[in-house]
Amino acid sequence: MNTEQQNTAAGPELVVGVSPHIHSGASVERIMLDVVIALLPAVAAALYFFGLNAARLIVTCVATCLATEWICRRLMGRNNTLGDFSALVTGLLLALNLPPGLPTWMAIAGGVFAIAVAKQVFGGLGYNPFNPALAARAFLLISFTGPMTTWSASCIDATSTATPLGMVKEAFKAGAPAPFAMDGGLTLDFLLGNMNGCIGETSAIALLIGALYLLYRRVITWHIPVAFIGTVAIYAAILHAVNPAASMPVHFHLLTGGLMLGACFMATDMVTTPTTARGRLIFGVGCGLLTMVLRTVKTGAYPEGVSFAILIMNAFTPLINRATRHRIFGAAEAAKREARK
Amino acid sequence: MKVSPAPFLFRGGIHPPDSKTATAALPLKDLPLPARLEVSTSQHLGAPAAPCVAVGDRVTAGQLIAKASGFISANVHAPAAGTIAAIREAPTPTGRTATAIIIETDADAPAGEPPYKPIPDWREQAPRSLLDRVAEAGIVGMGGAGFPTHVKLSPPGDKPIDTLILNGAECEPFLNSDNRLLIERAEQVWEGCQIIRRILGAGTIRVAIEDNKREAAKALAAAMESAPDDAHIHLLKTLYPQGSEKQQIYSVTGRTVPMGGLPMDVGCVVENVATAYAVWDAVVNGRPLTARAITVTGDAVNTPTNWFAPVGTSFADLVAASGGARDNLAKLIAGGPMMGFALPSLEVAMSKTSSGLLLFPRECVRPYRSMACINCGRCVEACPLGLMPNELSQAAEADDIDEAENRHVMDCFECGACAYVCPARRPLVQHMRRAKAVITQRRRAAAQQKKT
Amino acid sequence: MITSILVVSGIGLVCGVALALGARYLSVEENPLIGTVTELLLGANCGACGYAGCGGYAQAIVAGEAPPNRCPSCTPEALAQISAALGIAPIEAAAREVALVLCRGDDEQAQKRFVYDGITACAAAAAVGGGDKACRYGCLGYGTCLRACPAGAIEMVNGVARVHPELCISCRKCVAACPRGIIRMVPAASHTHIFCSSRDPGATVRKVCKVGCIGCRICTRLAEGAITMDGTLAVVDYKQPLDNEELPAKCPGKCILKV
Incomplete structure (x- = not known):
């Protein structure tokens, strides 16, 4: 059975690398694609409620982000990363975070900022400290406060030019009672997304369907959404219990503004959020607290606080990661042994 | 004697598809004696054995051909009668090179007497004489690392051992060599296990078997019919790496081996089932460790087979006996897919620690990428040690070896769970290994400097 | 308006005074030769000499730890000037x-x-x-x-x-x-x-x-x-x-x- 001469032909073709030699099959591309799939209900809701304006913003933002990503990588002499779909996700998320009437050129500016400044300047996917779409939204909000807070283009509520959160904040600032009561009909409208707001944030139900898909696909874990939304709920409940006249009920806070979009899609962006379960809980609670503070402090400039809350917590991510590292197997025992000596 | 689920479970771990069905039901087959055996002097951890034969010498089956050199080393014996054709450098299955003794085998040689005196009445013998037998028979840990067994079985006096764990987890996908050994030779394994207990003077025996190997557990339970009440089979939840020593000790006893410590620090010794079988063979039959069970499988081999083959058989011979390799062969792995070594060619000989030979076709080989970490945290969830592979690999990548050292990269035992789940397909284990190599080198240099 | 201007000017004044005092009393005595040599070395900070930047190399030169001809971008004139500044015999440029x-x-x-x-x-x-x-x-x-x-x-x-x-x-x-x-x-x-x-x-x-x-x-x-x-x-x-x-x-x- 001397087979020395056999099979040697396969030699130079063999692949040699370090273990492990099998892989789960998970990929960044698939994760990004799952996020896109999970956003489809919200996109559908945006198209339904805001029509052509939504289509215009989505196409503009996605195209801008993809183009900017391609150009940046090209200019930096790096590989083309359009294939990882992260720019697609950023474009989509940015569009969903914009008011329907925003001029196209501002959306383009936002897309360029998201990719060029908030992402590629830091080295691209994986290195950005802040969620690019949110950073771009903050950039637009500060640069073009007027257009970013003008909601008159809504197709359903032409009489009011403010979001529910905005109306409430103005009323409470003026010391007036709540401008509307959260009855069953209004709650259903809010749940479905029939109100003023950014094109992708209004339909809580569409966003929750997407979030369930992400959970099912294990792209995200429950920690951040649950901690975020839970904190908002508890905070709102306490406020309402203490002073029902000058605060809104819990379900108002859960269904309005960018909470669902933020908690399920923006605060769960893995690049800019903590890696451990405990860290994610802390992150979620922090986002929730900041959101409610920004929403309810009467002297605050903005009626909504989700974007800034997440961006601020993004900055704390490295610190949270550091503080919530796992206990290393046997470390406590080794320390005990050291102490005994 | 009881069979019950393991009482504890370590944190982390992964669930790779077990891929064992192709060979799970195939009985062990004795490999026809190959014409040539390439017996390495470095089949164990520690110093290579020193050859004690010369080219041209005739050797009998089981004859000592290389002597252990130093305390952490192991004897090497001729797996078959024949003539020493050469003594030269040869690649080992772990990707290094070491001196190997090449034997042209003589298929017509009479079987002859076993080289050592059988000790069927081992129950009456002093533990010391049994330990000596384990040492002279060149037995090493056959689960993977190949740590010399006699060293493991001589813990210092201040470390009393109260629990012997027989490791039958075989948590690596694809492999069935331990599984088949348990199913077919349960009584021998059990007797070997008792011999080890006698050597250690350990009180209880705990057997750890993953719950996807019920047949093996049943066979062993039958062999253990008459065992005392304190012996116990624990079915481990199928989870990689249950077979890893420290994780297994935790699953079975709830004890945590201190970081940087050894199982004996918590009164445990873990021995692999193949090692127990080799101990039985050495004590009861007087035969040294020169053959072992090995699973040859994967989608690029024609006839997947569980072999019982002599140490030193070239992988080319093993593959040829298994119906040959298919044209789409793209990766050759000595050991399991999680911790095994990819080989550059089939011209490598199996060793005492070769539990498997995997032949993967092109479509199963997914190359690594040098993509940035996206911070998803899956590796952090998967690491059974609670390390942060994402941060460690980034530190290693940036050549910040000090940071990696401070964050305990040296504790990583390269199980590969992190790299298995990484969606960016980063070569995490390679980063760890590189950082560890640099640190080891630095420590050695520092120790040297201290001396001079 | 006037308050703002005064406040900002005040802060500027206080910081300026603090810096001036710091420079006066906390400064580290440095051999002025090091500055001269650093300037003659062109300040490319390429690291080619094996030191951390031109300043580090200049320090080594002045301390006599390194010959001044290790800088590959140094012109022969500059090298002569460095030798003159150090008061040593002109040293020939090393072959590149x-x-x-x-x-x-x-x-x-x-x-x-x-x-x-x-x-x-x-x-x-x-x-x-x-x-x-x-x-x-x-x-x-x-x-x-x-x-x-x-x-x-x-x-x-x-x-x-x-x-x-x-x-x-x-x-x-x-x-x-x-x-x-x-x-x-x-x-x-x-x-x-x-x-x-x-x-x-x-x-x-x-x-x-x-x-x-x-x-x-x-x-x-x-x-x-x-x-x-x-x-x-x-x-x-x-x-x-x-x-x-x-x-x-x-x-x-x-x-x-x-x-």
Whole structure:
């Protein structure tokens, strides 16, 4: 059975690398694609409620982000990363975070900022400290406060030019009672997304369907959404219990503004959020607290606080990661042994 | 004697598809004696054995051909009668090179007497004489690392051992060599296990078997019919790496081996089932460790087979006996897919620690990428040690070896769970290994400097 | 409005005074020569001298730890001025040296034993099965030197690193970075080199590479002392003049090239 001469032909073709030699099959591309799939209900809701304006913003933002990503990588002499779909996700998320009437050129500016400044300047996917779409939204909000807070283009509520959160904040600032009561009909409208707001944030139900898909696909874990939304709920409940006249009920806070979009899609962006379960809980609670503070402090400039809350917590991510590292197997025992000596 | 689920479970771990069905039901087959055996002097951890034969010498089956050199080393014996054709450098299955003794085998040689005196009445013998037998028979840990067994079985006096764990987890996908050994030779394994207990003077025996190997557990339970009440089979939840020593000790006893410590620090010794079988063979039959069970499988081999083959058989011979390799062969792995070594060619000989030979076709080989970490945290969830592979690999990548050292990269035992789940397909284990190599080198240099 | 102006001006005034006091009382005495020398060194901070920037090198020069002629970008005039400033005898500029990768066994010329899969870095690749190149001494081509080079003088050509001598700043970072140790500093004035580092016997070299030194010694005879044998490897002795035009054509291993 001397087979020395056999099979040697396969030699130079063999692949040699370090273990492990099998892989789960998970990929960044698939994760990004799952996020896109999970956003489809919200996109559908945006198209339904805001029509052509939504289509215009989505196409503009996605195209801008993809183009900017391609150009940046090209200019930096790096590989083309359009294939990882992260720019697609950023474009989509940015569009969903914009008011329907925003001029196209501002959306383009936002897309360029998201990719060029908030992402590629830091080295691209994986290195950005802040969620690019949110950073771009903050950039637009500060640069073009007027257009970013003008909601008159809504197709359903032409009489009011403010979001529910905005109306409430103005009323409470003026010391007036709540401008509307959260009855069953209004709650259903809010749940479905029939109100003023950014094109992708209004339909809580569409966003929750997407979030369930992400959970099912294990792209995200429950920690951040649950901690975020839970904190908002508890905070709102306490406020309402203490002073029902000058605060809104819990379900108002859960269904309005960018909470669902933020908690399920923006605060769960893995690049800019903590890696451990405990860290994610802390992150979620922090986002929730900041959101409610920004929403309810009467002297605050903005009626909504989700974007800034997440961006601020993004900055704390490295610190949270550091503080919530796992206990290393046997470390406590080794320390005990050291102490005994 | 009881069979019950393991009482504890370590944190982390992964669930790779077990891929064992192709060979799970195939009985062990004795490999026809190959014409040539390439017996390495470095089949164990520690110093290579020193050859004690010369080219041209005739050797009998089981004859000592290389002597252990130093305390952490192991004897090497001729797996078959024949003539020493050469003594030269040869690649080992772990990707290094070491001196190997090449034997042209003589298929017509009479079987002859076993080289050592059988000790069927081992129950009456002093533990010391049994330990000596384990040492002279060149037995090493056959689960993977190949740590010399006699060293493991001589813990210092201040470390009393109260629990012997027989490791039958075989948590690596694809492999069935331990599984088949348990199913077919349960009584021998059990007797070997008792011999080890006698050597250690350990009180209880705990057997750890993953719950996807019920047949093996049943066979062993039958062999253990008459065992005392304190012996116990624990079915481990199928989870990689249950077979890893420290994780297994935790699953079975709830004890945590201190970081940087050894199982004996918590009164445990873990021995692999193949090692127990080799101990039985050495004590009861007087035969040294020169053959072992090995699973040859994967989608690029024609006839997947569980072999019982002599140490030193070239992988080319093993593959040829298994119906040959298919044209789409793209990766050759000595050991399991999680911790095994990819080989550059089939011209490598199996060793005492070769539990498997995997032949993967092109479509199963997914190359690594040098993509940035996206911070998803899956590796952090998967690491059974609670390390942060994402941060460690980034530190290693940036050549910040000090940071990696401070964050305990040296504790990583390269199980590969992190790299298995990484969606960016980063070569995490390679980063760890590189950082560890640099640190080891630095420590050695520092120790040297201290001396001079 | 006026309050704002006053407040800002006040803050500016306080900080200015604090800085002035700090400069007056907390400053560290420094040999003024170091400043002079640093300025003469052009301040490119390239690291070619082996020190952390021009300031570090100037300190070493003034302390007498290093000769002033290690800076490759220093003009002879500047060097003379430095010598004058130090009050030492004028020192001659050292001959410029450039890095050279002693291997041209690229993807077409040299064999590979397997397909490497892992980190794109030479040291990491060398640790996997001894490296994918069949030749143990060959350039692995995973770009560790390229990334170490601060001047962008190294390029990967067909899987082998090549230094562009005109861009090389003689910093030796690539020499230190190469895990195979096959990058060597050579005089920039020399143009004929032996592009092979293999110490394997000729028969082995032949098997794995089409452009390797086979140890035939033909070049040692033609070069009249400017090429010596180190075991089975021919090595250029750059101290001797080497002007035999025929060498590249006469080398059976095709590893002597004039560049």
